[in-house]
Amino acid sequence: MDVETQQAALDALHDDPGDLPVLRARFEHNGSPRYMLYTIKKFGFDHDHGFHLDVRLVSDELEGGVETVEAKLQEGDADLIDIDYISTARERAEGAPIVAFHPYGRTVGGLVVGEDSDIEGLEDLRDKRLGVVRRLDKNWILTRAACREFHGFDPDEEATPIEIGSKVGLTEALHDGEVDGVFQFWPIVPEITETGPYREAFPVSELVQRLSGTDNKLPISTFLTSEDYFEDNPQAIRGFKRAYGEAVDQLRSDDELWETIGDELMYENDPAVIRAVRDGWRDMVVDDWDEETVNGMDQLFDHLLDVAGAEAIGVDHLPDGLFRLEVPE
Missing domain, CATH: 3.40.190.10 (Periplasmic binding protein-like II)
Structure with a gap:
């Protein structure tokens, strides 16, 4: 549409x-x-x-x-x-x-990867090319914080974030194989995973709750x-x-x-x-x-x-x- x-x-x-x-x-x-x-x-x-x-x-x-x-x-x-x-x-x-x-x-997103990707969680992000709208995007900030808190590394340094500039561009970069995964916004994730050979490695909402230390949404x-x-x-x-x-x-x-x-x-x-x-x-x-x-x-x-x-x-x-x-x- x-x-x-x-x-x-x-x-x-x-x-x-x-x-x-x-x-x-x-x-x-x-x-x-x-x-x-x-x-x-x-x-x-x-x-x-x-x-x-x-x-x-x-x-x-x-x-x-x-x-x-x-x-x-x-x-x-x-x-x-x-x-x-x-x-x-x-x-x-x-x-x-x-x-x-x-x-x-x-309103956070999820990391979308190919079905055959070896990325299952935060610990697998090292040495990967990861698409983000921008490095100040909340999904990337939360992911960096969670990796540092729970796994002792910063993906901004040990992975390669690629700033795409738009949500549409993220999906295109994933389809074109330019990145190993993209931090896409949650309403668009089903559009990708339900219609192509892709899956959500993890939702960023889980990181929100882990980092906040509360069960309250x-x-x-x-x-x-x-x-x-x-x-x-x-x-x-x-x-x-x-x-x-x-x-x-x-x-x-x-x-x-x-x-x-x-x-x-x-x-x-x-x-x-x-x-x-x-x-x-x-x-x-x-x-x-x-x-x-x-x-x-x-x-x-x-x-x-x-x-x-x-x-x-x-x-x-x-x-x-x-x-x-x-x-x-």
């Missing part, structure tokens, strides 16, 4: 905002939040909760060293995006006026907006949080909806792929957060900092004001 076709499916659901505050959502065309955004529009959860969600799908490539969605938020062309909280901390520490106001989920990705939008549009922010909750409930219970999503939004409209993405999404998503959740996120960050170092992470602290659990009145 190409980007234009997916956007057309969303455009068919875009109604008149009327006097409602508009929330401009800009999300990657191959990212999993689009399933939730589509559900909000399909069932009208945005208008039910007092705001108008305007969804546009964008590239997953980098602009000036940051992902396209980040660039759009920082440049004032978007009000809502999602990225991992390590990247959010990095950008906020460098002066970007962005805040995380709601969790999304444990920690959100890695959060929804972001600008400080100005957060302060000036509390109705839209509160409305989105409620609409998100309804969409999550719908996606957890409605298998037929996932079939529709497969028809409208998925690149591989294969029943096995749809089921794998559906089950992966339900396992990944996080409903809400509280101080305990944020404390767990702090602990995971501190662990990554201790193990991988500030240079690998790209930031040495979580800036004040990064997480906004309470919406202003």
Whole structure:
């Protein structure tokens, strides 16, 4: 399913905002939040909760060293995006006026290799060529931290990370045999493993839990907006949080909806792929957060900092004001 076709499916659901505050959502065309955004529009959860969600799908490539969605938020062309909280901390520490106001989920990927690969786990990564979107990608940072913590080596030094620059490029590099494996994002993993001679060597979500030392499911990705939008549009922010909750409930219970999503939004409209993405999404998503959740996120960050170092992470602290659990009145 190409980007234009997916956007057309969303455009068919875009109604008149009327006097409602508009929330401009800009999300990657191959990212999993689009399933939730589509559900909000399909069932009208945005208008039910007092705001108008305007969804546009964008590239997953980098602009000036940051992902396209980040660039759009920082440049004032978007009000809502999602990225991992390590990247959010990095950008906020460098002066970007962005805040995380709601969790999304444990949005990490997995290492995909050929079926006959000798890579089974972290200990097998030495001397391998491994595709990553960029070396500051969360999947690579978590893998480096886990290798250092549990196996006493750094794959950034004892393997060869190859920066590809996009998720589409990762899959192409794997198909072309340019790398021994790729750290692909979780919604795309089934598209590869269910349709070709490939398998997932390990999911990075396992590393998240091992490194955090907790059984609580920690959100890695959060929804972001600008400080100005957060302060000036509390109705839209509160409305989105409620609409998100309804969409999550719908996606957890409605298998037929996932079939529709497969028809409208998925690149591989294969029943096995749809089921794998559906089950992966339900396992990944996080409903809400509280101080305990944020404390767990702090602990995971501190662990990554201790193990991988500030240079690998790209930031040495979580800036004040990064997480906004309470919406202003």
